[in-house]
Amino acid sequence: SQTIHQWPATLVQPVGSPLSLECTVEGTSNPNLYWYRQAAGRGLQLLFYSVGIGQISSEVPQNLSASRPQDRQFILSSKKLLLSDSGFYLCAWSGNQETQYFGPGTRLLVL
Protein backbone atom coordinates (compact mmCIF):
# COMPACT_ATOMS: atom_id res chain seq x y z
CA SER A 1 0.00 0.00 0.00
CA GLN A 2 1.04 3.58 -0.52
CA THR A 3 2.20 5.78 2.31
CA ILE A 4 3.28 9.40 2.43
CA HIS A 5 5.68 10.82 4.97
CA GLN A 6 6.50 14.36 5.97
CA TRP A 7 9.12 15.69 8.31
CA PRO A 8 9.63 17.35 10.55
CA ALA A 9 6.22 17.22 12.19
CA THR A 10 6.74 20.53 13.95
CA LEU A 11 9.27 23.29 13.36
CA VAL A 12 9.97 26.63 15.03
CA GLN A 13 12.26 28.91 13.06
CA PRO A 14 13.39 32.53 13.41
CA VAL A 15 12.54 35.11 10.77
CA GLY A 16 15.18 35.19 8.05
CA SER A 17 16.32 31.62 8.55
CA PRO A 18 16.22 29.00 5.76
CA LEU A 19 13.64 26.24 5.49
CA SER A 20 13.61 22.74 4.14
CA LEU A 21 10.57 20.48 4.45
CA GLU A 22 10.66 17.00 3.02
CA CYS A 23 7.95 14.75 1.66
CA THR A 24 8.42 11.19 0.47
CA VAL A 25 5.98 8.67 -0.95
CA GLU A 26 6.29 4.91 -0.77
CA GLY A 27 4.53 2.17 -2.67
CA THR A 28 3.96 3.96 -5.96
CA SER A 29 6.01 5.23 -8.86
CA ASN A 30 5.81 8.46 -10.85
CA PRO A 31 3.23 10.07 -8.59
CA ASN A 32 1.98 13.62 -9.00
CA LEU A 33 3.11 15.55 -5.92
CA TYR A 34 1.69 18.66 -4.31
CA TRP A 35 2.54 21.18 -1.58
CA TYR A 36 -0.27 23.02 0.20
CA ARG A 37 -0.28 25.57 3.00
CA GLN A 38 -3.04 26.08 5.50
CA ALA A 39 -2.88 29.32 7.45
CA ALA A 40 -4.73 29.50 10.76
CA GLY A 41 -8.50 29.62 10.22
CA ARG A 42 -8.21 29.43 6.47
CA GLY A 43 -8.63 26.82 3.77
CA LEU A 44 -5.88 24.95 1.99
CA GLN A 45 -3.86 26.87 -0.58
CA LEU A 46 -2.03 25.01 -3.34
CA LEU A 47 1.58 26.17 -3.52
CA PHE A 48 3.35 23.84 -5.96
CA TYR A 49 2.70 20.69 -7.91
CA SER A 50 4.95 18.34 -9.83
CA VAL A 51 4.17 15.73 -12.47
CA GLY A 52 7.72 14.36 -12.65
CA ILE A 53 11.35 14.72 -11.60
CA GLY A 54 12.53 18.28 -12.02
CA GLN A 55 9.09 19.49 -13.14
CA ILE A 56 7.62 22.07 -10.79
CA SER A 57 4.62 24.34 -11.30
CA SER A 58 4.09 27.26 -8.95
CA GLU A 59 0.61 28.42 -8.12
CA VAL A 60 1.35 31.55 -6.12
CA PRO A 61 4.33 33.93 -6.12
CA GLN A 62 6.13 33.90 -2.80
CA ASN A 63 9.50 33.40 -1.19
CA LEU A 64 9.08 29.62 -1.19
CA SER A 65 10.41 27.18 -3.77
CA ALA A 66 9.99 23.47 -4.42
CA SER A 67 12.19 20.79 -5.89
CA ARG A 68 11.77 17.18 -6.89
CA PRO A 69 15.21 15.59 -6.92
CA GLN A 70 13.85 12.02 -7.00
CA ASP A 71 10.68 10.40 -8.26
CA ARG A 72 9.11 10.06 -4.82
CA GLN A 73 10.69 12.99 -3.03
CA PHE A 74 9.33 16.52 -2.91
CA ILE A 75 11.06 19.32 -1.00
CA LEU A 76 9.74 22.72 0.01
CA SER A 77 12.38 25.36 0.69
CA SER A 78 12.95 28.97 1.53
CA LYS A 79 16.14 31.00 1.72
CA LYS A 80 14.70 33.50 4.23
CA LEU A 81 11.52 32.83 6.18
CA LEU A 82 8.92 35.54 6.80
CA LEU A 83 6.47 35.71 9.68
CA SER A 84 3.68 35.15 7.16
CA ASP A 85 5.18 31.77 6.26
CA SER A 86 3.83 30.30 9.49
CA GLY A 87 1.22 27.67 8.89
CA PHE A 88 0.46 24.01 8.37
CA TYR A 89 2.22 22.58 5.32
CA LEU A 90 0.74 19.55 3.66
CA CYS A 91 2.17 17.30 0.98
CA ALA A 92 -0.10 15.18 -1.17
CA TRP A 93 0.26 12.64 -3.95
CA SER A 94 -1.96 11.30 -6.69
CA GLY A 95 -1.59 8.50 -9.21
CA ASN A 96 -3.62 7.29 -12.15
CA GLN A 97 -6.73 7.74 -10.06
CA GLU A 98 -6.74 11.48 -9.62
CA THR A 99 -7.74 11.37 -5.97
CA GLN A 100 -5.14 13.12 -3.84
CA TYR A 101 -3.90 11.58 -0.61
CA PHE A 102 -2.39 13.79 2.04
CA GLY A 103 0.50 13.39 4.42
CA PRO A 104 0.40 14.17 8.15
CA GLY A 105 1.62 17.73 7.66
CA THR A 106 4.32 19.95 9.14
CA ARG A 107 3.38 22.73 11.51
CA LEU A 108 5.74 25.68 11.01
CA LEU A 109 5.95 28.61 13.38
CA VAL A 110 8.13 31.53 12.34
CA LEU A 111 9.08 33.83 15.20
Next chain:
Amino acid sequence: DAKTTQPPSMDCAEGRAANLPCNHSTISGNEYVYWYRQIHSQGPQYIIHGLKNNETNEMASLIITEDRKSSTLILPHATLRDTAVYYCIVIDFTGNQFYFGTGTSLTVIP
Protein backbone atom coordinates in the same frame (compact mmCIF):
# COMPACT_ATOMS: atom_id res chain seq x y z
CA ASP B 1 -12.29 25.06 -11.77
CA ALA B 2 -15.75 25.80 -10.41
CA LYS B 3 -16.08 27.35 -6.97
CA THR B 4 -18.05 25.76 -4.19
CA THR B 5 -20.14 27.25 -1.42
CA GLN B 6 -20.57 25.52 1.92
CA PRO B 7 -22.07 26.63 5.23
CA PRO B 8 -19.28 27.54 7.64
CA SER B 9 -20.49 25.32 10.47
CA MET B 10 -23.06 22.68 11.40
CA ASP B 11 -23.97 20.60 14.42
CA CYS B 12 -25.25 17.05 14.42
CA ALA B 13 -26.40 14.79 17.24
CA GLU B 14 -24.40 11.65 17.75
CA GLY B 15 -26.02 8.68 16.01
CA ARG B 16 -28.04 10.83 13.65
CA ALA B 17 -27.34 11.37 9.98
CA ALA B 18 -25.19 14.38 9.14
CA ASN B 19 -26.15 16.03 5.85
CA LEU B 20 -23.56 18.47 4.57
CA PRO B 21 -24.64 20.60 1.60
CA CYS B 22 -22.48 22.08 -1.13
CA ASN B 23 -23.41 24.42 -3.96
CA HIS B 24 -21.42 24.33 -7.18
CA SER B 25 -23.70 26.13 -9.57
CA THR B 26 -21.00 26.80 -12.19
CA ILE B 27 -19.81 23.21 -12.43
CA SER B 28 -19.04 22.03 -15.94
CA GLY B 29 -19.79 18.66 -17.50
CA ASN B 30 -16.34 17.16 -16.99
CA GLU B 31 -15.84 18.28 -13.40
CA TYR B 32 -16.02 15.83 -10.52
CA VAL B 33 -17.29 16.57 -7.03
CA TYR B 34 -14.87 15.52 -4.30
CA TRP B 35 -15.27 15.50 -0.53
CA TYR B 36 -12.44 15.52 1.98
CA ARG B 37 -12.38 16.05 5.71
CA GLN B 38 -9.71 17.36 8.01
CA ILE B 39 -9.54 16.54 11.66
CA HIS B 40 -7.65 19.11 13.67
CA SER B 41 -3.89 19.10 13.05
CA GLN B 42 -4.03 16.24 10.55
CA GLY B 43 -3.83 16.06 6.78
CA PRO B 44 -7.10 16.00 4.80
CA GLN B 45 -8.67 12.58 4.39
CA TYR B 46 -10.38 11.52 1.19
CA ILE B 47 -14.05 10.58 1.70
CA ILE B 48 -15.81 10.12 -1.62
CA HIS B 49 -16.20 11.56 -5.12
CA GLY B 50 -18.68 11.44 -7.97
CA LEU B 51 -19.53 12.82 -11.39
CA LYS B 52 -23.25 12.39 -12.04
CA ASN B 53 -24.52 9.39 -10.15
CA ASN B 54 -25.00 9.08 -6.44
CA GLU B 55 -22.14 7.24 -4.77
CA THR B 56 -21.79 5.28 -1.54
CA ASN B 57 -18.82 3.80 0.23
CA GLU B 58 -17.98 2.61 3.72
CA MET B 59 -17.63 6.16 4.98
CA ALA B 60 -20.43 8.15 3.40
CA SER B 61 -22.94 8.69 0.63
CA LEU B 62 -22.81 11.43 -1.98
CA ILE B 63 -26.02 12.71 -3.48
CA ILE B 64 -25.63 14.87 -6.59
CA THR B 65 -28.66 16.74 -7.95
CA GLU B 66 -29.76 16.02 -11.48
CA ASP B 67 -28.57 19.42 -12.72
CA ARG B 68 -25.26 18.84 -10.81
CA LYS B 69 -25.42 22.31 -9.30
CA SER B 70 -25.38 21.02 -5.76
CA SER B 71 -24.53 17.96 -3.76
CA THR B 72 -24.94 16.59 -0.25
CA LEU B 73 -22.53 14.46 1.72
CA ILE B 74 -24.31 12.13 4.11
CA LEU B 75 -22.68 10.52 7.12
CA PRO B 76 -25.40 8.02 8.02
CA HIS B 77 -24.67 7.61 11.73
CA ALA B 78 -22.43 10.40 12.95
CA THR B 79 -19.98 9.66 15.74
CA LEU B 80 -17.88 12.00 17.84
CA ARG B 81 -14.88 11.06 15.68
CA ASP B 82 -16.63 12.59 12.67
CA THR B 83 -16.11 16.06 14.13
CA ALA B 84 -13.96 17.74 11.48
CA VAL B 85 -13.90 20.34 8.72
CA TYR B 86 -15.47 18.95 5.55
CA TYR B 87 -14.34 20.27 2.19
CA CYS B 88 -16.34 20.07 -1.02
CA ILE B 89 -14.22 20.51 -4.13
CA VAL B 90 -14.93 20.38 -7.84
CA ILE B 91 -12.12 19.58 -10.22
CA ASP B 92 -11.60 19.13 -13.91
CA PHE B 93 -9.13 16.33 -14.54
CA THR B 94 -7.56 18.02 -17.47
CA GLY B 95 -5.63 19.73 -14.71
CA ASN B 96 -4.10 18.50 -11.48
CA GLN B 97 -5.07 21.12 -8.98
CA PHE B 98 -7.43 20.85 -6.09
CA TYR B 99 -8.68 24.19 -4.78
CA PHE B 100 -9.93 23.96 -1.22
CA GLY B 101 -12.27 26.55 0.29
CA THR B 102 -12.81 27.01 3.99
CA GLY B 103 -15.21 24.06 4.27
CA THR B 104 -17.91 23.24 6.81
CA SER B 105 -16.90 22.70 10.41
CA LEU B 106 -19.07 19.80 11.61
CA THR B 107 -19.45 19.28 15.34
CA VAL B 108 -21.02 16.03 16.47
CA ILE B 109 -22.71 16.54 19.81
CA PRO B 110 -23.06 13.72 22.36
